[in-house]
Amino acid sequence: MTIRPVASVSLVNRYNQLNFEGNKKKNQHQNSNSTNSISHKLAVPLAATILAMSPMASSASNKYVDRIEDTIELYEIENLNNYEQSDRKIIKHKAYSYEASYQKPNGEVYKRNEVRVVNFVSTDNNDSTFEEVNIGVIDDTDKSNPKILKTYDLKDFCEYNYEIVSSDNSASNNFSLQQMFINDIEKEQNSNFTRDVISEKEICKFVRSELESPRNNSGIKVTTYDRKIRPASSYDLQNVAPANTMKNAVPCDYSKYKRLGSQDYKGKNGNYNITYYSITGADEIELVSLKKDGGPALTVRANIPAKATFFAKDSEPQIIEYGIVELKDGNDRKHYISDMDLTNALTIIYNDPASCYNVFTCKPGNKVYNISPKGALIPLN
Structure with missing residues (x-):
């Protein structure tokens, strides 16, 4: 299924920027494998994302917002000012909805609706630049109970230009591919290094445009390989x-x-x-x-x-x-x-x-x- 960009929608200030680190610390003692835990590095405008994803009649909006606010309470930290007092601020974000397929150990294949949220984060009190790129994955199968699955840091962005060379050294059928290498934040913090890949065209196009802009202060550049x-x-x-x-x-x-x-x-x-x-x-x-x-x-x-x-x-x-x-x-x-x-x-x-x-x-x-x-x-x- 093709990835679909999700438009950004603003909610009230209280829910505009969320920091889930407090909930992570509280839940670690209860369930170390909880899918709701998330690093402070992903300040996801979750309610805005979910509202944008879900078409609804205007008459149902208030009830839907109430349900979203109830959901957010599950993740919300006790003191929202902690985020505001830090130097971290999301200066741009975009969310993408898609259907993901997974295979159980018994071979059974199942699908779920997921959202990838890309955040460009400023950490130096300068809203004109970003120093980090974070990516969060949300399970949105149950619209009334979205779950944070994973959070990632972007580490590398690579473009590959290929030439298919024939036995007479002529070349044609040229093509290009892109992929982003991301680290699982929680595993990285626990010294259990893992690296995943994102290659969807729409996400890569959006991230690349920001990496090549004057706002990029992250040190992450687009690396090109000609093969x-x-x-x-x-x-x-x-x-x-x-x-x-x-x-x-x-x-x-x-x-x-x-x-x-x-x-x-x-x-x-x-x-x-x-x-x-x-x-x-x-x-x-x-x-x-x-x-x-x-x-x-x-x-x-x-x-x-x-x-x-x-x-x-x-x-x-x-x-x-x-x-x-x-x-x-x-x-x-x-x-x-x-x-x-x-x-x-x-x-x-x-x-x-x-x-x-x-x-x-x-x-x-x-x-x-x-x-x-x-x-x-x-x-x-």
């Missing part, structure tokens, strides 16, 4: 760009075959000549060759309209489409070209029974990946 990757024999993407193996590839010898015709195609990263042959001498296409930009003529062995899915477990997985064409030279060595225009052309040829159905392999592929902090692809299937 070249390659299509491989398993039709997935691998991390090391190839050498130009097609430059000295041994051309295939088609002189003993009957030539039936040819076509020229213009792709995203080159021009191609596709030629059709009969191996048996009949008037049926039994072999297809490809020659790119005056290079050697090679035999088409496979054509893969592929998809790469990133962040599959997130609420908003990102899918990249790309093409892989596998070629074989005169020494039976394999080479790969990634050009979506070429893949689309070969797919049309493959699907035409009058041309070369089953002469080469043509089947879609779908691979799933995670990304390391420095942008290395981690295949999951």
